[in-house]
Amino acid sequence: MLRRVELRHLQVFVAVARAGTVTGAANVLELAPASVSEQIRRLEDGLGVTLFDRTPRGMRLTAPGDALLERAQGLLDHADEVRRAVTGQRRRVTVGALETLAATRLPAVVRRLAERRPDLDVDVRTLNRGELLAAVADGEVDAALLLDAGMRIGTLGFSPPAGLDFLDVGEVALRLVAAPGGDARTLLVSPPECSIRMAVERMFAADVPRRELTSISTAREWARQGLGRSLLPDFAVDADLASGTLVSVAPARPDGRLSQAPVLALRLVWARGREAALRDVLYAMSG
Amino acid sequence: MLRRVELRHLQVFVAVARAGTVTGAANVLELAPASVSEQIRRLEDGLGVTLFDRTPRGMRLTAPGDALLERAQGLLDHADEVRRAVTGQRRRVTVGALETLAATRLPAVVRRLAERRPDLDVDVRTLNRGELLAAVADGEVDAALLLDAGMRIGTLGFSPPAGLDFLDVGEVALRLVAAPGGDARTLLVSPPECSIRMAVERMFAADVPRRELTSISTAREWARQGLGRSLLPDFAVDADLASGTLVSVAPARPDGRLSQAPVLALRLVWARGREAALRDVLYAMSG
DNA sequence: CCTCAGCATACGGTCGTCCCGAACGCCCCA
DNA sequence: TGGGGCGTTCGGGACGACCGTATGCTGAGG
Structure with a gap:
């Protein structure tokens, strides 16, 4: 009854805690729900502690369960590190990024990482924000690069999963631009999920006319065609500004100032609880 | 074939690495040798690495095996710490000491530990030096307090197991004493395994007459009875020196100096590889 | 009010792992 | 040339990790 905790149990536990349901975890782990349920029961027996409250909607962590979740991933990461050290396998780090960033800002980050840590293999995956946050919460990617603002994740206007932590590793300046002599009133915007669009929504009143592209x-x-003004990231428009194809225009507010500094954070996000395993990598990516 | 490493395998592996033989590890673990052999085979299969060279005399670690031994105990300690954190069990620390020290110098160390770390339960075991070193190497005790000298374990004249590390947490001065007016030539000594006796052997020529007690x-x-002189630790004779029952006498060398400073180190010994788990405790015991 | 969907879990069964005792092959030493 | 110590192999028993299925629970919706 008082048997040792095994790593397999912790892996299942973490999956259930993250998914919130036995069924969901079973899908992730490619197991039958019955198997997952039994593993959790054995883990609770072995520890002599109740880890979840069973509700009709799923599994909610108890206080001891929360304490375990805080530590389980760290232990699993530790075990992985031992395995790598013994087998001599190279360490593989998977980093995800928004598509826009993958093409523009990610290369510099990955190059830094490759230079400073030649012992790592770096994988890159480009996803949209929702997939990105889910992937980092599930441990599918180790870290994610996205755009945000403010002192907490989601300030830009989205709802992240719990348990994430971040570090800002750079800035992306937004520039309000239009073609010289073109329409400087209509706001040309990207789809609602886009980070830049979210910044637009935070900066402009709702009655400013928009055209969604x-x-x-x-x-x-x-904008180049003179069909409106647009708020765009520096890396997308600086060439046009230099060539004169586009020019900066002032935002449409009485006091002539933007409602917020038009600078977004290039934000590196990871799952709290994996700090011990990722600290050196995150440092190499950011510093 | 590429299965996950389980903690149970590592526990068996560590036992075999320490014992040097499958049979010895089986005795420690209270298993049949066949079971231990199978566990090692599965661990090697799972890692895809050979951990031991099989010799007719026992099992010798390969390079990957050595790398694993360096890390396995740390991982097991990590798992224990997670289990304690979740179950709310108090942490139990077992410290061993030589009998002489257990009665005299250990209490101060344990009191320091109890004051600084009231979250710990401290167990004390008194053993002779051989048992002590074996116990700390086997993880039966977490740390051991003994007497030694010099910059490495065993300088006093004994052979410790490999893989131990130490910190000196105090000193024990040795005093050469005799009764006033008594025999100041015969050396009254304790048995050969005794630390003090070892110090005697390092300090006095072999032709000095000895009487073993x-x-x-x-x-x-x-010595009190005037039957000879004796080299004794401060805590054993300071009361006699104060009352005049015994007096200090000079050592018998032409230049009138001892062949070595008569001070032994109060030495705290632990198994390397458990540093991560024990660092805080060792610090609390020593600092 | 009742049904249905979604949830966790209990049940019966298969397979792999953990454990045993016994037997075997190896090497060393008397 | 045996005997003792070693690791390993073998056959078998117990148990855990899985599966598919069946059951009981609760909240939403007709």
Whole structure:
């Protein structure tokens, strides 16, 4: 009855805690729900502690369960590190990023990492924000690069899963631009899930006329054609500003100032509880 | 084939690495040798690495095996710490000491520990030096308090197991004493395994006449009776020196100096590889 | 009010792992 | 040339990790 905790049990436990349901965890682990349920029961027996409150909607962590979740991933990471050290396998780090960033800002971060830690293999995955946050919470990617603002994740206007931590590793300046002599009133915006669009919604009143386009690059093209003004990231428009194809325009507010500094944070996000395993990597990516 | 490493395997592995033989590890673990052998085989299969060279005399670690031994105990300690944190069990620390020290110098160390770390339960075991070193190497005790000298374990004249580390947490001065007016030539000594006796052997030439007695306290009593001189630890004779029952005498060398400073180290010994789990405790015991 | 969907879990059964005792092959030493 | 110590193999028993299925629970919706 008082047997040792095994790593397999912890792996299942973490999956259930993250999914919130036995069924969901079973899907992730590619097991039958009955098997997952039995593992949890044995883990609770072995520890002599109740880890979950069973509700009709799923499994909610108890206080001891919360304490275990805080530590389980760290122990699993420790075990992985031991295995790598013994087998001589290289360590593989998976980093995800928004598509826009993957093409523009991610390369510099990955290059830094490759230079400072040649012992790592780096994988890159480009996902949208929702997938990105879910992947980092599930441990599918080790860290994610996205755009945000403020002192907590989601300030830009989205709802992240719990248990994430972050570090800002750079800035992306937003520039309000239009074609010289073109329409400087209509706001050309990207879809609602886009980070830049979220920044637009935080900066402009709702009654400013908008025209929604399918992507940032489309909005830029329309702006080039004189069909409106658009708030765009520095890396997308600096070439146009230099060549004169686009020019900066002032935002439409009485006092002539933007409602917020038009600078977003290039934010590196990871799952809390994996700090011990990731600290060196995060440092190499950011410093 | 590429199965996960389980903690149970590591526990067996550590036992085999320490014992040097499957049979010995089986005795420690209270298993049949066949079971231990199978566990090692599965662990090697799972890692895809050979951990031991099989010799007719036993099991010798390979390079990967050595790398694993360095890390396995740390991982097991980590798992124990997680289990304690979740179950709310208090942490139990077992410290061993030589009998002489257990009665005299250990209490101060344990009191320091109890004051600084009231969250710990401290167990004390008194053993002779051989048992003590074996116990700390086997993880039966977490740390051991003994007497030694010099910059490495065993300088006093014994052979410790490999893989131990130490910290000196105090000093024990040795005093050469005799009764006033008594025999100041015959050396009253304790048995050969005794730390004090080892110090004697390092300090006095072999032709100095010795009389061997069964213990330090017996030697002291004989000295009190004027039957010889004896090299004794401060805590054993300071009361006699104060009352005049015994007096300090000079060592028998031409230049009138001792062949070595008569001070032994109060040495705290632990198994390397358990540093991560014990660091805080060792610090609390020593600092 | 009742049904249905979604949840966790209990049940019966298969397979792999953990354990045993016994037998075997190896090497060393008397 | 045996005997003792070693690790390993073998056959078998117990148990845990899985599966598919069945059951009981609760909240939403007709």
